[in-house]
Amino acid sequence: MAADKGSNQSVEKAVALLEAFRDGEPRRVGDIARETGIGQSTASRLLATLEAAGLVERDPVTSLYFLGTELLTLAGVAVNRIPVHRTSRMVAQTLAAELGLGVNVGIRQGSELVYVCHFEGAQSPKSHTLLGERVPLHATSIGKAVLSGLTAADRDAVLSRGLPAYTQRTHTQRAMLDRELAVVARRGYATEIEEFVLGRASVAAPVVDRSGATIAAVSISGPLSAIALETREPELARVAVETADRISSALGFHGPGY
CATH class of the missing domain: 1.10.10.10 (Winged helix-like DNA-binding domain superfamily/Winged helix DNA-binding domain)
Incomplete structure (x- = not known):
């Protein structure tokens, strides 16, 4: 022993x-x-x-x-076994090229979200890859999209450690976050403007599995000058929701009560 x-x-x-x-x-x-x-x-x-x-x-x-570099081999094996990655990779890559913006797909792991797909558009270049990066649920649109689909008990467990601030725009009060999540659940998508990283914004929609459980989300992101949510929110929200629905269908979801 x-x-x-x-x-x-x-x-x-x-x-x-x-x-x-x-x-x-x-x-x-x-x-x-x-x-x-x-x-x-x-x-x-x-x-x-x-x-x-x-x-x-x-x-x-x-x-x-x-x-x-041996970690690259192991990471490649790990990410390729994830159904969400396999079903969303080509969809996200094509969308990033069409929009010229960043497209990410992430799955929840505990109180964080892990990117399993990351593609950059011409208007949203990054100096490093985000694949495998972990981001907070409460301060990102992709995280809030996942939170909106959790039960009250699961959400309490996930947020039990508090809501740390990343910028002055981050929600640090649970009541304010819960009000926003109610809106997200009702309209089907989440937005974020400079809550996690200054100068950037995003819109995201939840992805569900065959049982209808929210397990991931897809986001469209970019610098404020490119994504311009004040004018493009309806358009980008529609695209995010349609993309999330397409991935959900590929995972076996065919609608409530199917």
Whole structure:
């Protein structure tokens, strides 16, 4: 049993080391040890093991560590097994090209939403890919679209840790968020203007599975100058809802009581 416990602890420490690179910045052994609370000698041994497996890489000149390319292979396998990704990938890619805006599809994991599709339009370029990125549910249109389809109990559980502010426009009061979610549920789509990232806006609609449960959402996003929700909201909302319905149908949903 002691060996099993030690092995589990080693895995937990290795995972903690990998999680330290979540912001994409390279790190030295000392930095990683300090951030994770793992002894430097232990961190060094674990990083050597991860490097041998291709999960991290080390710059021979600077001795800085960064995530390894073997993770790309594992990530590709992981995302391709997700039904929402498989059914929405081509739909989202085509839509991004047609609109010239960003199109994302995300699934809920706990209190966050994880992007499983991300495509950029000509008017909405990004300096980095968002695939796999986690975003808060309460401060994004794609997250609010998912929240609108949850039961009251599930929503309470998801939001139990509070509503942190990302900008001055983020909803931090539960009552205000609940009022907006009631509107989202009634009209079938959510909007967001500078609630998560300054200078950007989005509109999103929920995706449901064959049982009608909300499991994901699709969003159309871009800089304020390109998305112009004050004039384009009806058009983009219609497209978002139609796209979400198309993905839901591909997942087996054929309407209430079908």
